Amino acid sequence: MTLTGQSLIGAANVRGTNGAFHGVDARTGEALEPAFGGATQQDLERACALAESAFDAYRETSLEARAAFLETIGEQINAIGDALIERCMAETGLPRARIEGERGRTVGQLKLFAAVLRNGDFIDARVDPAQPERKPLPRVDLRLRNIALGPVAVFGASNFPLAFSVAGGDTASALAAGCPVIVKAHSAHPGTSELVGRAIQRAVQACGLPEGVFSMLFDGGLAIGQALVADHRIKAVGFTGSRAAGVALMKIANARPEPVPVYAEMSSINPVVLLPGALAARGAAIAQQFAASLTLGAGQFCTNPGLVLAVQGEALRTFEQAASAALANIGAATMLTPGIHANYCKGVERLAADPNVERLASGAQGGRFDAQAALFATTAEAFLAQPALRNEVFGPASLIVRCKDLGELHGVLKALEGQLTVALHLESADHEACRVLLPTLERKAGRILANGFGTGVEVAHAMVHGGPFPATTDARTTSVGSRAIERFLRPVSYQDLPDDLLPVALREGNPLGLTRRVDGVIHREGNRDD
Amino acid sequence: MTLTGQSLIGAANVRGTNGAFHGVDARTGEALEPAFGGATQQDLERACALAESAFDAYRETSLEARAAFLETIGEQINAIGDALIERCMAETGLPRARIEGERGRTVGQLKLFAAVLRNGDFIDARVDPAQPERKPLPRVDLRLRNIALGPVAVFGASNFPLAFSVAGGDTASALAAGCPVIVKAHSAHPGTSELVGRAIQRAVQACGLPEGVFSMLFDGGLAIGQALVADHRIKAVGFTGSRAAGVALMKIANARPEPVPVYAEMSSINPVVLLPGALAARGAAIAQQFAASLTLGAGQFCTNPGLVLAVQGEALRTFEQAASAALANIGAATMLTPGIHANYCKGVERLAADPNVERLASGAQGGRFDAQAALFATTAEAFLAQPALRNEVFGPASLIVRCKDLGELHGVLKALEGQLTVALHLESADHEACRVLLPTLERKAGRILANGFGTGVEVAHAMVHGGPFPATTDARTTSVGSRAIERFLRPVSYQDLPDDLLPVALREGNPLGLTRRVDGVIHREGNRDD
Structure with missing residues (x-):
């Protein structure tokens, strides 16, 4: 696995021509080979166009297909083997045990979201059946599901080069939700990013998904990341880093003709x-x-x-x-x-x-x-x-x-x-x-x-890794744990649609076997007759 | 029920001294009595201080207490009788049947959220039990619940003087969530607003709640509404109205030292x-x-x-x-x-x-x-x-x-x-x-x-009254239906807390009988042993 220094634009590996930068050995401050080419605005345009064109197909892949995709990413990351650990140690100065543990956490996180997908509750499928006899007006048939927001920009974090980075919690939860992801790789660990990014790229191919489901851009400066957040095709942003950078991205997103949510996890003294x-x-x-x-x-x-x-x-x-x-x-x-x-x-x-x-x-x-x-x-x-x-x-x-x-x-x-x-x-x-x-x-x-300390954030269903500003830009969310998927979903209601035009999750007979809320009450379909 | 033209600051009725304005007969354009005094910055300060001081007590009232409160508001609105209908018809030009229907919808909405409270699923109670034997590290005990965001500012809408106004969906869902509400009354129907506001005020008193749970401010201009959104004690904003006004409020909220969500339902050509x-x-x-x-x-x-x-x-x-x-x-x-x-x-x-x-x-x-x-x-x-x-x-x-x-x-x-x-x-x-x-x-x-038209928005569990910008400022939400409560909640995780320090919703034995998610799987406690 020789590093190339290339951005990943869908299935293509493209050498960026907008300047270049190197990873740095954290212990010595010396540059590590190879040079990474800075992505151009054209690279960004191509990545966004691919993500946009992949979105409708990807968000309607089956729950099982997306779960298998996430698991394949985990397998591909493990398959990199020691090359990933060593490059990551060099770029971050973190010790082997920590990096190995973080890799396990990253793969575990992907598995958690695979389980979230197979469970299906995140869809929040709801059915309020028609009441044609209701007075004074008959009630329409209403059904609701959550759908993916759209392509998501993810910014890798310096301090968790695996678990909060290219294939970290933001990427895993966005992909689980059905959102294509474009990662702006953190310039502090570009080699680690390339290795993990290519693992995701291979998983996209192995699972037969549209190439635009994943891209990753390198840039030694700020311009590409800012342009990514400003792009009209990006519908949400995941970020972990400094308060100044998180607030800057939030301002860019708010100033867009169509403002979009920025989930920035920033500053906390705990x-x-x-x-x-x-x-x-x-x-x-x-x-x-x-x-x-x-x-x-x-x-x-x-x-x-x-x-x-x-x-x-x-x-x-x-x-x-x-x-x-x-x-x-x-x-x-x-x-x-x-x-x-x-x-x-x-x-x-x-x-x-x-x-x-x-x-x-x-x-x-x-x-x-x-x-x-x-x-x-x-x-x-x-x-x-x-x-x-x-x-x-x-x-x-x-x-x-x-x-x-x-x-x-x-x-x-x-x-x-x-x-x-x-x-x-x-x-x-x-x-x-x-x-x-x-x-x-x-x-x-x-x-x-x-009687403990906050370091050590369990990846679990009852975890909240979030909090009021400036801990994050959105206190209603968590970036760790199964609720992280909610950040990349929005509800759509379907009124009186013929059954064959409804999303499968909402059809009569509950073909996906989802837990659905009928007139506001949770139950698995079929249970009514048990 | 003589109208006074006074703002409601908790339990007090205060004549605003910051200018005055009149309701207007929609048919004739003539001023209606009485004059409404514009709230001062001091009035605003007092309302915010009361809401802030009421918040912790109010958000921990029992589900049943909040449900009864919402129902009492509905009863108090009905008890106003024809005076409400007539004033509302005069101020809006809308016909009697429509206003009576809208009153029914408003009371029905309050009842829906009473049912949402008694159901309790909105708390999203989760328990991931400790695993002391887990290797390499034991797992901590993690429990999660949603809590109320804080005091909420609600802006009444001109086009639904009851259902999207003082006691409308924003107020009902915020109060259900456990948030005190400060309404900026719409200046197009101040008399209607005063009648409904006083109904809520009476319900607060009848239910023995802290007076700061509800206040309502009149202002013929924009200054008080803008100051309300800028106030550090306000943690979310509900708004229905024009695109220009909604975007202006969003900008004010984003520019705060602590940005807060604005749920503005604005512009749609359907x-x-x-x-x-x-x-x-x-x-x-x-x-x-x-x-x-x-x-x-x-x-x-x-x-x-x-x-x-x-x-x-x-x-x-x-x-x-x-x-x-x-x-x-x-x-x-x-x-x-x-x-x-x-x-x-x-x-x-x-x-x-x-x-x-x-x-x-x-x-x-x-x-x-x-x-x-x-x-x-x-x-x-x-x-x-x-x-x-x-x-x-x-x-x-x-x-x-x-x-x-x-x-x-x-x-x-x-x-x-x-x-x-x-x-x-x-x-x-x-x-x-x-x-x-x-x-x-x-x-x-x-x-x-x-095969229908969008006019007629059913108040239901599967309704989405929302959509991507500029339909609303937050496509992840709905302002109608039971999911509207989610706008005013945020998750908090409790790790290894002794049982008697946990919120009742999360204690061992599930004393509230809530549907809880245990290790990610929904079930009612006790079912495991059935």
Whole structure:
């Protein structure tokens, strides 16, 4: 599997002529071969035209055909073997075990959506039968199903080069919904992207699907991604990355003659609340787990614990000392890119330079592009007075906010922007205090967890990886778990259509055996006669 | 029930001091008493503060309590009696039967959402139980439910003074979801709004709910509505009205530090496709139904058939003659406001002045503010060349587009913007032609209907009153039917929370008896042991 540096335009591999860029070895900063050609506007035009022409056929493929397609993608990814792991390790600086685990997660995610397809509930098939005898007016026959939105643009994320990238959750859920996908590959891992993109390309061919179901464009700059979001054929956008980039894409999408949804997962500092009972009972143990969560993947998780809230006092001092000691013992780790490393260093310097912020600990030093973990503390008063302290520092840095009491702690929570996660550390004695905080936490975060940390996002049916702005641009959605498919669907109602013109999912006799809602009540057809 | 002209700020009735305006008798253009005081920014601030403080308590009221509240609103509306009907007739020019029917629809809608609440499926309760033995890592316990978004701003519509206004579908679905509502009353029917608003206010009190659950503000201008959408406590917006106003509100909401969804139902010309078999078999009969649909409610339905597509020829000429004759026999009807009447006249004049447009028929003339129906025809070529011909003319005007063949007709459909409805008139012989058109129709419209007209929107579980932009700002949603509640919900995931801290909907043993999804599969708890 020699890398070519070519964009994938449907079944064709096309060398982009709009400049070129290289992947970079995260450890050394040196360029990796080959050069990747930047896609041209013509490449983009061709990819969009193919996606548009594939859409109607692809969205009406059978549930089984799409499920098999997703599974084939997973098989093709596994078939790349170690070449994928090694290239990905080089481009991201992440260790083998992490990349192998992420590959398993990516393939598992594709399988989850295959199961979602075979289950079919996402179609939300509904039948309100006609009532010709109704007075004063007869009732028409109404049937509803969800259909795919249209071609979707997906932006690969730097921090999950497999699970949130070319064949990641956005792509898997959009393809499951019936949407062709055009990926703008992340320029931080172009080789990984090419390998995975070609796996999808092979799966499209193996499954006999229209070539426009998948394309992938390389670009070292911003122009192609922006043009993609602006293109009238793109009907939704999936993105994981920085707040600035996500908001920029949202603005482009909103300014279109036909605005379209942008699902951007952006910025979160993931508050950790240490309740008094838990802090007193096992502060040192929590500190160990905290240090491990903070430094996992060089602190480059969206759900990294960037903020710790607790009531000041002896127990918090114990926690701070234990966390500081633990951080000093954790080795430094390479960051994803030299640019991310530089930004991290700047963020840490800004905190260190703040007269209201105390530096509690620094992690071990390492290589040139390794992140040195950092732990800071401040008062609730200072934190509330300085909105800049609420900004995410992407990497293994965290800020402890010492609160006078639980009331002040609650006030800090209320002042926060939207979050992906909030973690509560609690004992039985803390339940009453938690009950007071929970309504605020529900309004702030997509996921609330007890006695754990947000790093580690289970791919499941009850997962929400989302949250109010700026955690995401759309708090009504999740980018992980089976509900992610809902982002790429819209309902269509059919009134009095002859049965043979209805979509199969809605025909009399329920030929697909779907769970349908009849007059608002869920049941499997046939059950009525059982 | 004397009208006071006061805004309703929670339980208080407050005379706005920011200018004043009157309702207007639609037939005569004369001012109706009393004057309505324009709400001040202080009034707005107070309403938002009350809604914010009511939110956490209100959203956790029991399903039964919210269902009873919605039913009480319906009872209170009915209890107003004839005073509501008469004021509404005066302010809108709509006839008694229509207003009485709309009141029934409004109360029915409240009952539908009471049933949706008692059913509980909208919570989407999900449980993925812990798997402590799972390798390599144990699985956490994850549970998910939908919660209310937060306080919602609702803008009453001029054309449905009851069903899409103060206690209309937006308010009913938002209140059902658990969102406090602040209505900006439509200045075209302030007296109707005050009567209905006070009915809701009484229901809040009768049900012992926090007063901030409902407020209503009057304003003769735009400032209060715009400030409402910009307020940080408002988390979603429901709107039915013009494209310009809906887009303006969307822009305000997108420009907020925390952007929020705007559900604006705006502009649709609702294409009617007359297929050759149907046109030949019963063109004259369809023409009668068309004329009735076009002039229903003085043509002021969102789903009014503003565009007719057919293949040119003898059968179409027969249809045109029959429709023209039918229109001439239908009496003129008063429009909602003098301003809407003036805009309608301008729109008709623009069409009449177009050299590529032929005027086929005019309806009967009537009073000063009555709409004179108008039927025009043009060629597909001219229609495709002039985008302005695709603009909605709000009122009983329609444009027939004569196509050379079905291919050209398909091209016209592809060139259209998003629509609320598309109507197909077909016979068995037309099914093949329909099959070719359907993929395009699904992409263009929220509802596809056969052998009928879009006017008449059933309040049902399988209804979609929505569609791609500019029919609405969010094609993923419907503003009519039980799925309308989804607009005001977002999912929250709970990980490893102790049972007594979980929301009741997610606790062990399923105390609410909800249909829950366990590991992705729907079932009622207890069924496993049956």
